[in-house]
Amino acid sequence: MKKEFVVIGLGRFGGSICKELADQGMEVMAIDQDEDRVNEFASIATHAVIADTTDETVLKNLGIRNFDHVIVAIGADIQASILTTLMLKEIGVKNVTVKAQNDYHAKVLDKIGADHVVHPERDMGRRIAHHIVSNNVLDYIELSNEYSIAEIVANEWLVGNTIVDLNIRAKYGLNIVAIKRGGTMIISPQAYDTIEPNDVLIIIGADTDIHRFEKKLS
Template sequence: MKKDFAVIGLGRFGGSICRELSEEGMEVMAIDLDEDKVNEFANIASHAVVGDTTDEAVLKSLGIRNFDHVIVAIGDNIQSSILTTLMLKELGVKFITVKAQNDYHEKVLSKIGADQIVHPERDMGRRIAHNLISNNVLDYLELSDEHSIVEIVANSKLDGNTLIDLDIRAKYGINIVAIKRDKEIFVSPQADEIIQKGDILIVIGADTDIDRFEKRVLEA
């Protein structure tokens, strides 16, 4: 389903979101105070506009409340980020995602009603650290402070075992929600599915349980 997005702030984070959404065929309005940045996205986004989003009149003139999702990706100016988010809430925007600079910024954004708050630098740092610690982990996505989705490469110890044999859910409290094998992907794999060495297991669960599984099975 096609959605209308507005991206406010065209730095590295906002710019990359704008590019990806546009490449996926979404309608995207790119907004920034910097005219050079706006010009850079003139041929990428559906619309590129120079505007001060802390000004309610500007937001109204852009018809911001008609967008399905607004991403506030304002860089270092925390005050502008907060004011923009507050204005968007007051204007009745359906869903607002905001980039937070720090924990204090996140607390304020939560209080004023941001629907989704992201810490791109912190989250990427955690993903890289997690990948460096374990040779078997390809990717790591934090769902909450205590739960994650992890891509794990099956080693020789798992090779030839079915999901029933391993009984991972009962033993470790985690779930294998999909298996990637070459160009195939098996979503909600059957209990008698035989794991092959090199398979990529998409695992979801509590961080402590995933760590336990890694240490006992993958690193054993």
Template sequence: MKKEFVVIGLGRFGGSICRELTRLGMDVLAIDKNEDLVTEYSNIVTHAVVADSVDESVLKSLGIRNFDHVIVAIGDDIQASILTTLILKELGVKRVTSKALNEYHEKVLRKIGADQIVHPERDMGKRLAHNLVSSNVLDYLELSDEHSLVEIAANSKIDGHSIIDLDVRARYGVNIVAIKREANVIVSPQATEVIRKGDILIVIGANADINRFEVKMLHD
């Protein structure tokens, strides 16, 4: 179902969101104070407007509360980010996702009602660090401070072994919830499923357990 989004702030993060949402066929209203950025994205998104998001009357005039989701992607201006998020929630916007620059910023955003908070730089740093430490880790998604979902490439060390042979749940406390195999995805694989070299294992568990599994099972 087609949804309507607003992206406030057209820096690298906000611009990337605009491009991807548009590629996915969504309606996107892009807002920024910088006229040059608005002009750039006017040919990409559904609508692009030069506006100051801390002006409540402007947001009202844009019918902001009628959109499904508003993303506050404001860059370095923490005050503008906080005020914009607060105004959006007071205007009754259904869902607001805000970018946080640090832990203090996140705490304030939570207190004023942001529905979702993202740390793009921090999260990308963590993903890159995991990838640098081990070539087997292809992607990394933090679910909480202690749990993650990780894509790990199976190598020759576990090639030909079934999930029950590896006994990863009992030995390491992690679960293989899916296996990507070429163009196919095996969801909730059976214990008898044999892993092949090159399979992408979707593993969920505590960070410490995932690290133990990756080190013990996959390092050649």
């Protein structure tokens, strides 16, 4: 069965979610209070609606309760984002994902029952910073406040060694969970697998340990 989504706020972030969901063949209702933005999405979303989502009757009349997942991507207007989220949870929407502008906003969203709070600018900023500091770090994804996954290009220090030689688990407390080699992905590499030039290591571990490892590479 096709999943049905609602995206509220069609700025850069909400707009991009809406397009991606539509590309994946999902049913999407796109909502914004701005007519021009809604017109832009009329041919992309299943339904595109001009509405102010801080008005509870609007949410009820649109039947939002029946959708699987609502994404609140209202940008600068934190008050509208909070009010919308509050009402979505009050009318019984099961799954609400909200974009937070800052940590205070995120705290309030947590308190009022948002199911997922995302910080796209903060997270993307961190990922890019890791890449800028060390060209070897292709990507950096936070799993929690303390743990992350990093994609690291093998440099001369790594190439030619086996995983056992490098002893990354004992020295750095990190696990190599996969190696990307050309178009293939080696899942759970073995201790005696040798690292080849241009391999990309996917490592998981504590941020402090990943940072130590990044320093060693740069």
